[in-house]
Amino acid sequence: MAKRVLVAVSGGVDSSTALWLLNQQGYEVIAAHMKLWNYEDTGGDLHQDGRCCSLESVNDLHQVCGRLGIPFYVLNFVEQFKEVVIEYFVSEYGKGRTPNPCILCNVDLKWSALLRKAAELECDYIATGHYAGIETRNERYYVRKGVDDSRDQSYFLWKLTQKMLARTLMPLAGYKKSEIRQIAAEAGLKTAAKAESRDVCFVADNNYRRFLDEWEDKSREGFIPGLIVNERGDEVGEHRGIAFYTIGQRKGMGIAHPEPYYVKEIIPEKNLLVVTDNKSSLLQTNLIANDINWMALDNPNERFQAEVKIRYLHPPAKATVVPITDKSVEVVFETPQRAITPGQSAVFYDGDIVLGGGFIEKSKK
Amino acid sequence: MRQVYLDNNSTTPVDERVLEAMLPFYKEGFGNASSVHHWGRDSKMALEESREKVASIIGADPSEIYFTSGGTESDNISVIGTAWYYEKKRNHLITSAIEHHAVLSSVQFLAKRGFQADYLGVDNEGFVSPQELRGKITDKTSLVSIMHANNETGTIQNIQELASIAKEHGAVFHTDAVQTAGKVKVNVDELGVDLLSMSGHKIYGPKGTGVVYIRKGNKITPLSYGGHHEKKRRAGTENVPGIVGFATALELAESIRETEHKRLALLADLFIDGIMTKIPNVYLNGPRDNEKRVPSTVNLSFEFIEGESIILSLDMKGVAVASGSACTSGSLSASHVLTAMHVPVELAQGSIRFSMGRFTTKEDIEYTINALPEIVERLRSMSPLYQKSS
Numbered sequence: 001m002a003k004r005v006l007v008a009v010s011g012g013v014d015s016s017t018a019l020w021l022l023n024q025q026g027y028e029v030i031a032a033h034m035k036l037w038n039y040e041d042t043g044g045d046l047h048q049d050g051r052c053c054s055l056e057s058v059n060d061l062h063q064v065c066g067r068l069g070i071p072f073y074v075l076n077f078v079e080q081f082k083e084v085v086i087e088y089f090v091s092e093y094g095k096g097r098t099p100n101p102c103i104l105c106n107v108d109l110k111w112s113a114l115l116r117k118a119a120e121l122e123c124d125y126i127a128t129g130h131y132a133g134i135e136t137r138n139e140r141y142y143v144r145k146g147v148d149d150s151r152d153q154s155y156f157l158w159k160l161t162q163k164m165l166a167r168t169l170m171p172l173a174g175y176k177k178s179e180i181r182q183i184a185a186e187a188g189l190k191t192a193a194k195a196e197s198r199d200v201c202f203v204a205d206n207n208y209r210r211f212l213d214e215w216e217d218k219s220r221e222g223f224i225p226g227l228i229v230n231e232r233g234d235e236v237g238e239h240r241g242i243a244f245y246t247i248g249q250r251k252g253m254g255i256a257h258p259e260p261y262y263v264k265e266i267i268p269e270k271n272l273l274v275v276t277d278n279k280s281s282l283l284q285t286n287l288i289a290n291d292i293n294w295m296a297l298d299n300p301n302e303r304f305q306a307e308v309k310i311r312y313l314h315p316p317a318k319a320t321v322v323p324i325t326d327k328s329v330e331v332v333f334e335t336p337q338r339a340i341t342p343g344q345s346a347v348f349y350d351g352d353i354v355l356g357g358g359f360i361e362k363s364k365k
Numbered sequence: 366m367r368q369v370y371l372d373n374n375s376t377t378p379v380d381e382r383v384l385e386a387m388l389p390f391y392k393e394g395f396g397n398a399s400s401v402h403h404w405g406r407d408s409k410m411a412l413e414e415s416r417e418k419v420a421s422i423i424g425a426d427p428s429e430i431y432f433t434s435g436g437t438e439s440d441n442i443s444v445i446g447t448a449w450y451y452e453k454k455r456n457h458l459i460t461s462a463i464e465h466h467a468v469l470s471s472v473q474f475l476a477k478r479g480f481q482a483d484y485l486g487v488d489n490e491g492f493v494s495p496q497e498l499r500g501k502i503t504d505k506t507s508l509v510s511i512m513h514a515n516n517e518t519g520t521i522q523n524i525q526e527l528a529s530i531a532k533e534h535g536a537v538f539h540t541d542a543v544q545t546a547g548k549v550k551v552n553v554d555e556l557g558v559d560l561l562s563m564s565g566h567k568i569y570g571p572k573g574t575g576v577v578y579i580r581k582g583n584k585i586t587p588l589s590y591g592g593h594h595e596k597k598r599r600a601g602t603e604n605v606p607g608i609v610g611f612a613t614a615l616e617l618a619e620s621i622r623e624t625e626h627k628r629l630a631l632l633a634d635l636f637i638d639g640i641m642t643k644i645p646n647v648y649l650n651g652p653r654d655n656e657k658r659v660p661s662t663v664n665l666s667f668e669f670i671e672g673e674s675i676i677l678s679l680d681m682k683g684v685a686v687a688s689g690s691a692c693t694s695g696s697l698s699a700s701h702v703l704t705a706m707h708v709p710v711e712l713a714q715g716s717i718r719f720s721m722g723r724f725t726t727k728e729d730i731e732y733t734i735n736a737l738p739e740i741v742e743r744l745r746s747m748s749p750l751y752q753k754s755s
Contacts, residue, residue, distance in 0.1 A: 075673070076673075117677075120674045120744055121678065122681075
């Protein structure tokens with residue numbers, strides 16, 4: 001009997017094509033759209049075209065699935081998304097960190113919720129339209145980069161557990177984005193020509209400061225104005241709350257100074273922003289990462305060499321990874337890296353293979 | 366796989382006989398009922414005959430029947446039209462917490478624009494208390510709107526008593542009879558209502574058709590403007606095929622109403638008793654007495670699991686039902702109706718509305734009774750709530 005798969009569909013071309021491919025490959029396919037937020041709550045333009053979670057996306061999916069004869073369900077996760085992801089997003093900024101909500105959303109919301117739904121619907125697997133693959137080595141499941149380097153999404157998947165990976169299919173691993181668009185067009189999928197989704201999905205205008213401004217009451221930790229000092233500790237200005245700043249940021253400081261200032265450090269305990277006019281002082285060689293999840297490796301005791309990404313669009317940099325505890329490592333880069341940012345993820349690669357990852361706790365000299 | 370449709374409170378298929386009656390008015394009888402020539406006159410005749418049919422079934426005068434696009438428009442005209450007409454003298458509205466959103470959202474719309482609004486609560490079975498209405502109503506109350514039967518639970522209100530309280534205070538009384546027309550007796554004089562809404566597609570008629578009854582002498586401010594249709598209270602060229610369909614559907618439903626009521630009450634007993642015997646921790650939302658409920662509506666809460674999960678699993682078995690929350694996106698937020706009935710939130714989230722209809726057979730019910738225990742048991746075995754309790 002055909003294996004049954006629950007496919008997560010956003011309404012974009014990637015997940016629609018993943019659905020189509022699995023259907024072609026003979027799986028018994030069920031499509032699920034996770035409604036995560038309402039434009040009414042998150043601000044931005046209600047009538048923007050075709051973004052995920054818009055009514056238009058759902059209407060498109062009804063057509064795509066209807067033509068393929070695939071059952072399609074909209075599952076509402078608005079409350080959980082608010083509690084888990086948006087709360088995390090806001091509280092991280094409040095602590096002076098720069099979160100990447102997709103990573104938490106994937107593990108704590110999408111995968112856990114979809115796997116539960118999949119079990120309820122007696123599905124063997126869930127599937128997603130990520131540009132990444134899942135493979136096994138030494139009885140360990142791990143994520144491998146997708147063949148389309150410019151689209152690779154493995155960075156967002158480091159937190160997936162072995163149990164999650166064992167039950168997940170990612171049919172786009174072997175394709176380039178251009179090929180996916182072509183397949184979608186040839187298959188006549190309505191979503192073939194849709195625009196890319198960008199950045200943080202629920203911040204519709206990509207202006208996270210506007211979002212924080214509207215979302216939070218201003219008495220919350222991190223939203224209270226404070227001082228900006230330079231590296232010597234001299235007061236040079238005032239900030240509007242550390243939540244609104246990120247490491248390496250240059251604009252929006254509101255300080256008159258001949259050289260541009262960059263945010264070098266955020267000290268939440270003192271509600272202090274430290275800036276520098278010396279760009280090279282943003283360079284650092286070490287970082288501590290916590291909450292480590294191991295993929296291709298099983299809890300290493302020894303230090304090892306890896307390429308490490310500290311941001312999604314950061315080219316992997318050679319480093320030594322030194323385990324400190326089960327859940328904590330120190331990363332020592334061969335060459336200093338610019339703006340190592342607490343809250344972002346450090347992901348360890350061996351070539352295309354994700355060895356593991358963690359959240360950056362702090363940088364070190 | 367057997368296909369079982371138990372979502373008749375959402376919508377119903379058009380009865381063959383209704384469709385047959387409508388078709389000529391899409392073809393050769395296409396005339397505009399306002400035209401002078403014979404095409405127009407033929408349509409006008411069909412329109413007025415339909416009005417008479419509807420009037421006689423609900424005990425009204427034909428001049429009190431206005432055709433609309435459905436239950437929502439009928440509710441909007443009744444609530445907003447009345448509120449606006451009396452705005453200067455009376456600006457207080459009373460409705461209940463369990464109304465359909467066609468009424469609730471209309472009242473909320475008015476409340477945002479300066480009207481005073483009160484929402485009556487309900488007891489555990491979903492009944493509005495006449496005492497509470499007496500306590501809330503004042504000489505400033507222009508409208509009381511309480512639905513005849515609730516779409517989620519089938520609970521039938523004591524409209525007669527509620528309407529008489531409104532009358533004592535000079536307030537207009539509206540009832541949404543979308544879920545009762547053609548299913549239980551609906552007579553405007555016995556109920557004592559001034560305004561009443563009905564919908565075509567809930568009674569095996571076409572979608573996009575409805576009626577609002579407006580008692581003679583009652584005033585409303587129209588919500589649509591255009592020609593002289595429907596005595597200027599509802600502008601727009603009359604949907605003659607739809608209107609003929611509505612009248613035929615109501616007439617048909619009325620002609621078999623009593624036998625259907627008996628048949629569906631027996632099926633409801635079979636279903637409720639069957640499920641309760643086979644599955645533990647199931648609760649009926651609404652009165653068990655088939656006379657106090659539209660018997661074809663059976664709302665059950667399955668403890669420890671989410672309604673959404675049951676709907677999906679039943680869909681895979683060919684059985685179509687709705688969750689109590691009746692939200693298009695399968696919302697996990699509990700239904701406002703069950704919340705108002707003080708159903709605990711976990712039980713409200715685990716609620717399913719089974720709504721039977723004219724084409725529901727005993728075999729359909731038996732199939733569903735047999736399919737459910739396995740689904741519920743499987744979902745409960747995955748539920749952390751269930752494991753905690755056992």
